[in-house]
Amino acid sequence: MLSISRKDLYGEIWSVGMTKAAKKIDIPYDKLKKACVDHDIPLPTQSYWSKLYMGNEKPSQPELPKAEDNVVITIKKAKKQQVKLAPKKIVKSTKQKEKQESSPLKTSHGKLSEQEKSYFSYFKQDENRLIGIYNNLKINKTLSSKPHKVIVGYRKKTQFYREDQLRIKSASGEIFPEVLPFIDSLFKALEKAGAKIVTKYEETEIILKDKYTITLNFKLPCRKINLSPKDERYSTYHTFEYETKGTINVEIGYKLYWRNWGRSEKNINQTKRMSTEDLLRKVFVYIFSLPEIIDEREKEYIIQEKQRLKEEEKRLILQENRDNEYTKTKQLINNSLNYFYSKLVQEYVTTEMEKDSEEYRWAMEKANWIRDSEKHPDDLLNNADKTLMLRYENK
Incomplete structure (x- = not known):
């Protein structure tokens, strides 16, 4: 069991979220949320953290109702795993389990696989530079003091729907703090690799070698949250909201x-x-794996186009x-009929x-x-008259 004053709990959730x-005080998230709702403690919204992170100005924080009422709240702690029963064995198995769980991530953090190297080796002159950029990829916990110009434009929040600026698609309309550092690090790494970043109202384009056009769309998956009638945000026309899941999806394509x-x-x-x-x-x-695919598609297109032109030429001759x-x-037939x-x-x-006789x-x-109107022209009649008289066109 955990005992904490109402005022201290309010300060804790508004300082770290x-x-x-919940992790810090070892309380299940749902129980912590229920305790806050039951004791009239306002909850921080996703928009609060997003505005706080954007850094333009500190967003307003709702005051704790009845702050003088310093009630002590008792919450059940999360059940602990039975690690202490067999420390040596269980600790060992836990480490092994963590190793197994983290093994899929080792490929990305460790050395490049042969297949990944082949993507960079496709750019022979830049292979070593690209591998170096890949090995040095990292994301800062907070946005750098000199973010990419695209991020600067996004943070101004002045863009209209069809204006050519960075788009981050989210049903909730809010982003979480890790998103902008991720995009900032990606764009800076791509520019180091010689790419150009072109933002458009429907997507972001990455131009490689002035030849390959890669498209990016950033999406933040959201969960639907139904509001109860007790919630202050609830109304007849506002029965649910969307909340970001805290993960990023990147849609990548090519033109x-x-x-x-x-x-x-x-x-x-x-x-x-x-x-x-x-x-x-x-x-x-994945971005650097696409040029080879694009070139293959282009070769196929050229072969198909040559074949199509040959067939078209044959068709025209025929x-x-x-x-x-x-x-x-x-x-x-006309001459025969005339004759x-x-x-x-x-x-x-x-x-x-x-x-x-005349x-x-x-x-x-x-x-x-009738036989040959060109050799024997008539002063009054012409070929159209002859055709109409003989009617051999219809026959």
């Missing part, structure tokens, strides 16, 4: 020059067993040959008309015009 206070609107994406999510430094190393390595054949065949109708008219004129001569001229 609920989570750290292709022939398809700027499309990108391939991968989410690198920070787990409970992954520190922000582990996440930083993982993101840094279409041209077909059109020529169609035109020649159509002309042949047929011309012969038909001549036979009729020879049989039915007198040779020395009508005979006129009819023979028309027969010649």
